[in-house]
Amino acid sequence: MRTALKENYFKQIWKGISTTLIGMSVTIGHLFKPSVTLQYPHERWPMPEGARLRIQMDFDECTGCGACARACPVDAIIIEVLKAQAGVDLGETSNGTKKRLHVLKFDVDNAKCIYCGLCIPPCPTGAIHFDLDYEAMKLTRKELIYHFSIMTSDEVETLREADREAKAKAAAAKAQAAAEKAKAAESAPKKPNQSDSSS
Amino acid sequence: MEKENLTMREMDIPLGPDRSKLLGSRAAEVDIIEGDHMILNMGPQHPSTHGVLRFELLTDGEVVVKITPHIGYLHRCFEKIAESIPYNQVIPYTDRLDYLASMNNNLGFALAVEKIMGIEVNERVQTIRVIMAELNRIASHLVSFGTYALDTGAFTPFLYAFRERERIVDLFEDVCGARLLYNYIWIGGLSHDLPPGWVEKCRDFCDYFLPNIDEYNNLYSFNQIFIDRSADIGVMTAKQAIAYGATGPNVRGSGLAWDLRKTEPYSGYENYDFDVCIGTGEKGTVGDCWDRYMVRIREMEQSTRIIRQALDRLPEGDVKEAIPKNFRKIPEGEVYMRTEAPRGELGYYVVSDGKQIPYRVKCRSNCFTSLSAIPEIGVGAMIADIVSILGSIDIVLGEVDR
Numbered sequence: 070m071r072t073a074l075k076e077n078y079f080k081q082i083w084k085g086i087s088t089t090l091i092g093m094s095v096t097i098g099h100l101f102k103p104s105v106t107l108q109y110p111h112e113r114w115p116m117p118e119g120a121r122l123r124i125q126m127d128f129d130e131c132t133g134c135g136a137c138a139r140a141c142p143v144d145a146i147i148i149e150v151l152k153a154q155a156g157v158d159l160g161e162t163s164n165g166t167k168k169r170l171h172v173l174k175f176d177v178d179n180a181k182c183i184y185c186g187l188c189i190p191p192c193p194t195g196a197i198h199f200d201l202d203y204e205a206m207k208l209t210r211k212e213l214i215y216h217f218s219i220m221t222s223d224e225v226e227t228l229r230e231a232d233r234e235a236k237a238k239a240a241a242a243k244a245q246a247a248a249e250k251a252k253a254a255e256s257a258p259k260k261p262n263q264s265d266s267s268s
Numbered sequence: 269m270e271k272e273n274l275t276m277r278e279m280d281i282p283l284g285p286d287r288s289k290l291l292g293s294r295a296a297e298v299d300i301i302e303g304d305h306m307i308l309n310m311g312p313q314h315p316s317t318h319g320v321l322r323f324e325l326l327t328d329g330e331v332v333v334k335i336t337p338h339i340g341y342l343h344r345c346f347e348k349i350a351e352s353i354p355y356n357q358v359i360p361y362t363d364r365l366d367y368l369a370s371m372n373n374n375l376g377f378a379l380a381v382e383k384i385m386g387i388e389v390n391e392r393v394q395t396i397r398v399i400m401a402e403l404n405r406i407a408s409h410l411v412s413f414g415t416y417a418l419d420t421g422a423f424t425p426f427l428y429a430f431r432e433r434e435r436i437v438d439l440f441e442d443v444c445g446a447r448l449l450y451n452y453i454w455i456g457g458l459s460h461d462l463p464p465g466w467v468e469k470c471r472d473f474c475d476y477f478l479p480n481i482d483e484y485n486n487l488y489s490f491n492q493i494f495i496d497r498s499a500d501i502g503v504m505t506a507k508q509a510i511a512y513g514a515t516g517p518n519v520r521g522s523g524l525a526w527d528l529r530k531t532e533p534y535s536g537y538e539n540y541d542f543d544v545c546i547g548t549g550e551k552g553t554v555g556d557c558w559d560r561y562m563v564r565i566r567e568m569e570q571s572t573r574i575i576r577q578a579l580d581r582l583p584e585g586d587v588k589e590a591i592p593k594n595f596r597k598i599p600e601g602e603v604y605m606r607t608e609a610p611r612g613e614l615g616y617y618v619v620s621d622g623k624q625i626p627y628r629v630k631c632r633s634n635c636f637t638s639l640s641a642i643p644e645i646g647v648g649a650m651i652a653d654i655v656s657i658l659g660s661i662d663i664v665l666g667e668v669d670r
C-alpha cells in the first residue's frame with residue numbers, strides 16, 4: 070500500500086540512516102554556536118517600554134471619572150466615588166484637571182484582568198498604566214485584588230457620614246422650601262383675587 | 269498518483285446521502301469483523317491532541333474503523349459574550365479564539381466592523397496590518413511545524429521552531445506590549461504605532477529567518493523516517509476538502525490553489541507579489557499529511573516575501589486617525605468578512621441593529637471544519653497514524669470550541 074515500502078529494502082535503510090545523519094549534523098552544528106536560552110531566575114531579559122504586565126495607578130492623579138472602568142471588557146476595575154461638598158477643594162492633577170470626586174474605592178482585580186490595555190487610553194490624566202513588574206504571583210486570589218485607594222475605612226466612614234448629613238440637610242432644606250412654596254401657593258390664590266379686585 | 273487541480277466550479281460536490289460515495293476507498297480495505305472491535309479513548313488529555321479533544325476510536329486491532337471526535341471542552345461562549353459588550357471590547361476576546369494567531373483574528377473582526385461602519389483606513393495601517401498578519405502566520409506555522417514533529421516522534425525541531433518564534437514574539441512585544449494576546453489591530457486603526465527602530469529589527473528577522481527554513485528541511489522535512497510516517501497517510505482529496513469546507517493549508521495541501529489573499533484580497537493584499545503554495549504529492553499522494561506539512565513550510569517563505577515588500581513600501585501616516593471616538597452610532601446592517609488566517613478561512617458574521625453592542629456575532633471557525641474531515645480521512649489508518657493526521661490538520665482547540 071505504501072509506495073515507500075515497495076522500494077528496495079536496503080535502499081530504504083540507507084535513506085533512513087543518511088537523512089537522519091543530515092539532521093544530526095544540523096543539531097551538532099549548534100553545539101558550536103552561542104546558546105539562545107537564558108537561565109531565568111539568574112538572568113533576565115529587559116522588558117520593552119510598553120509591556121503590558123500589571124495594572125498600576127497613581128492615586129493622586131485620579132479624578133474618579135470612571136472612564137477606565139467603563140472601557141474594561143471584564144469589569145476588573147471597581148470604583149466608588151462620592152461628590153465633594155461645596156467649598157471643599159480636592160486639588161488638581163498634574164495636568165490641571167480639577168478633582169471633584171472623592172475616590173472611596175479603586176480596586177483592580179488582577180485575577181480578572183486580561184491585560185488588554187483598553188483602560189489606558191480613555192484616562193484623561195494618565196493615572197492608570199502598566200508597570201514592568203512581571204513577578205506578581207500571590208498565594209490566594211484575594212491578594213490579587215489591588216486596593217489603590219489610600220483612604221482608610223475611618224475616613225471613608227466620616228466622608229459618608231458627612232455626605233449623609235449634608236444630604237439630610239439638603240433634603241430638609243428642600244422640604245422646607247417645598248413647604249414654603251406650598252404655603253405661598255396657598256396664599257397665592259388670594260393674590261390674584263386681590264389684584265383682580267384692585268384692578 | 270493523480271493530480272487534481274480543479275477550481276471550485278469545475279467540481280460537483282454531491283450533497284446528502286451521496287456523500288457516502290466520497291468515503292475513502294480505504295474504508296473498504298478494512299475488513300470489518302463484527303464483535304472483534306474495541307473502543308479506545310484518545311484524549312482529552314492526550315499529548316497529541318493540542319488541547320482538550322477526545323477521540324472515540326473504534327479499532328480493529330491496530331486499524332481504526334470509526335472515529336468520533338468529541339469537542340466542547342474549551343467552550344467559552346465567544347459569540348454570546350460578543351453580543352453583550354461594545355464592538356471595540358470584542359477584540360480582546362477574538363484574541364482568544366486561535367491563540368496562536370491573535371493578530372489574524374483581530375484583523376478579521378476589525379475589518380468586519382469597519383465594513384459595517386464604512387471606515388476607510390489609510391495605507392500605513394493597511395501595510396502594518398499585513399506585516400503583523402504575516403509575522404503571526406509564520407509564528408503559527410512554526411508552532412504547527414514544531415508540534416507536528418513532536419507528534420511524529422521528534423523532539424528537537426520543536427526547540428528550533430520556538431527559537432524563531434521567540435524572535436517574532438519579541439517583535440510583537442515591542443509593538444504592542446503583549447506576547448500572546450495582542451489586542452493590537454483595532455477597529456479603524458492600530459493600538460500603537462511602530463516604535464523607532466522596529467522596521468530594521470523586522471528586516472533583520474527576515475534575513476535571519478529565511479536560511480533557517482533550509483535547516484528545518486534538512487533536519488526534518490526530508491528525513492526518511494518522517495516521510496514514512498506522513499506520506500500516503502490521511503489522504504484528503506480536493507473533493508473531500510471542499511465537501512468538508514476545509515480551508516487554508518489543508519485545502520491547499522490537496523492541490524487546490526485556494527487562498528483568500530489572492531481570490532478575495534483584503535487589506536491591500538492585491539498589491540503584494542507572492543505565490544500560493546499547493547501540495548504536489550512529491551513523496552506520496554496529493555493531499556497526504558506530508559503535503560499539508562510542506563505547504564506550511566513553503567508558506568513561511570512566502571510570508572517572509574510579503575513582509576519584505578511591505579517593509580519596503582511602508583508609508584507615513586497616523587495609525588489612529590480613523591478610530592471612532594465611541595461606538596454609539598453604528599449603522600444597521602449585516603456583514604460577513606472572511607480572511608485567510610494561518611489555519612484557513614476565518615469568517616466573522618456581524619449583525620448590527622444600530623445599538624452600541626452587536627446584535628449577533630458568528631465566527632466561522634477554520635479548525636472546526638478541518639477537524640470534521642478527520643472521521644473520514646482517518647478511517648483505515650493505524651492508531652499511530654491518527655496522531656500524525658491530527659498533527660497535519662493542525663487544529664487549535666481554542667478555535668474549535670470557541
Ligand code: SF4
Nearest residue numbers: 141182183185186188
Ligand atoms: S487591562 Fe483590560 S482587563 Fe485589565 S483592567 Fe484594563 S481594561 Fe480591564
Ligand code: SF4
Nearest residue numbers: 131132134135137192
Ligand atoms: S480613567 Fe483615569 S482618572 Fe478616570 S477613574 Fe480611571 S484612573 Fe481615575
